[in-house]
Amino acid sequence: MRPRPVLCAATGGVCLLLLIAIGADISSRRHLDDPIAPSAFAQMRAILAAKHARAVAGLPEEARPIARVNRPASSNHPHSAVIGSLLAALATLNPERALMAAGALTSQGDISHSTNIARSTYGVDGTGVRVGVLSDSVESLASLLASGDLPADTTIVEDIIDGPGSSEGTAMMEIIHDLAPGTQLFFASSVNSPESFAANIRTLRNVYHCDVIVDGTSWSTESPFSYGVIAQAVDAVVADGAVYVSAAGNSGSLTRNNASTWQGDFAAAGTDPLLPGYTLHSFGGQSFNRLLVSTAAIELFWSDPPEASTNDYDLFVLNSAGTSVVSASTNIQNGTQRPFEEVFRASGFPVNSRVVIAATAGAAPRALALQAFFGEALQLKTAGRIGGHAGIPAAVTVAPVFWNSARKGTKPFVGGAFNPTEVFSSDGPRRLFYAPDGSPLTPGNLLFATNGGQVVQKPDFAAADGITARTTGYSPYYGANAGAAHIAGIAALMKAAKPSLTPAEIRAAMASAALDIMAPGNDRDGGIGIVMAPAAIAKALQ
């Protein structure tokens, strides 16, 4: 089965339709009345038929469940003339106009992170800094260029090949442009293939010399335990001097009791006549996990070397009574394969299905990571959902916080209990067993129980989401991708204020300027906390 990209952020458009099509329970997410437009469904089904793998390619880990319904063009807005004249008047009144946020719509995050203050105080707007954005596509580019929500020199390196996408790339770029309007923006698609994603990361750095790169995509084949091609590319560009920002994901957390992962060491639970020849894994008291929500895809990883697994684990989905096999992934691992199994059903596996991990004869115990696409999907759950390239030390990993979570209106974040992470935000920490080159970090010790590998504290920071963007379908714009774009914008301002800053210095300055949220200190839900731009720049200039 082909790997599938997962747009981390809550997206609209096609991604949403795919989510709805597979029967994901979205009613608890947002209360709506209108059905999805038939034409949109037809579009989605055509995509499904044309590329079955991409049927879930667009699956967001958490989606804002609305239909993509076209709105009137901005030029038809009855107040466009009023807005234009008002902005023109402001430009006359304020000679520092160039330092103000740009575009007809501005992210509330500009206030939440006080980047408006940072621009004025430090006289920076990102000029001279190049920011690369990796997401699905840029369908809304032309209209946003026309409205001024994106700069004229925005460069498209590579768009989606098998579109359409949701144009989340323009929504992310809008945020960066709002916070750092002087930056030059570059876009490359992250959903064409993992290899293309990795190549585009390197291209953005090596060819287009991007100082800051941000993405909002993960692929289903990305291991939580080792580096794949994407993580290796991230590691390389950071070593070369780029700041790399990645979204934590929207798959829930243990803190919110909606985690969609279970991680732990293999423990034998005996056999099952339904699965002869296997030893079933014990989740602690039972030999199966359960789906609490219908989900389309379930993945299993274990702590064997990447592309060199010698211990053969398989993954099964059984009916709720455990009397029949609904789906199975039984690839052979005998020395040259990746330690990975995945089951997929476009219509979704039924609620209460049993999920079974089974070891073939002779398989040695390994650390396991079972994960489903959506939050609240597993009965037995643990922390640690952040994985793939977002889980490596080099990435600046960002969790989302609603801009108005304090219910004080459009004000700067204050931290603490007023600004918790979103309920759907993915959690850390991450445990890596392998270095970027594939060598074991703790040779011979590949289990959680024996403290094998390296624990990486994730996420790193938190930032605003739920903001207003002009890209069709992104008002409001929820999800970790929106948060990542805000951090990328702040990083661009920091880089503009002091071009010699290294990625490590930017990370350290952000950390010193963060407002602690969630559990005290650096925690698995909000990381070090919410980055505030003025203090971060002040620290960077010291």
Added chain:
Amino acid sequence: MTLVSFPRFAAALLFALIATSASAEVIFDSGVLAFAASSTQAGRLSRNGISSDWANAKAFPGTVGGAGIGYQLFTVDSGIYEFLQISFDDTAARLFVSAYDGAYSGPVATGYLGDPGASQPFGNSSFFQIVVQRHTPVAFVINEINAGFGVGAPFQLFVEGFFDTEYNDITTEPDPGGGGSGTGNVPEPTSLALMGAGLVCFARYRRTGTRGPRA
């Protein structure tokens, strides 16, 4: 910390303080109330998932539901602001907020300005934006989703006013001749003093910043 960076940091702190007090003008805050219908209407707005924003006028989304849907009305003067942002909390997801131009008497299509398109996404406050004339009444309608469904449900309505779409309220009114004697909010003297202090500080920084080397 260098001698150069300290004033910058101090300036940042000062601006942060100013921003905390002046980044938005709250022109109405209902506080937490229990829904109590003042009247009823036939049908209500359909929640079609589209949020009104300042760049896009939202088309009337149509109606759903039958007769007897209760609503509670709040009329707010837009004051000196043309750009309003409305936040609405309804933890039970039994209510819905929308905005109308001027008076509202029940017909949901008459004078429609906008709505958030959904109730309580992800448990956050729903919000939307509308563009209005200054110094005009804006009716905010809180209606129950179904007849009798919202009685006693707690909610809070919060309306902010801005001079532009970039959330600025630390500038002067763009059109001084446009009024200012109405009932709308105007910056209080304390706020104006803070603004003045901030501008002086800012100007000082700018001069310093263009001359001195960065730390």
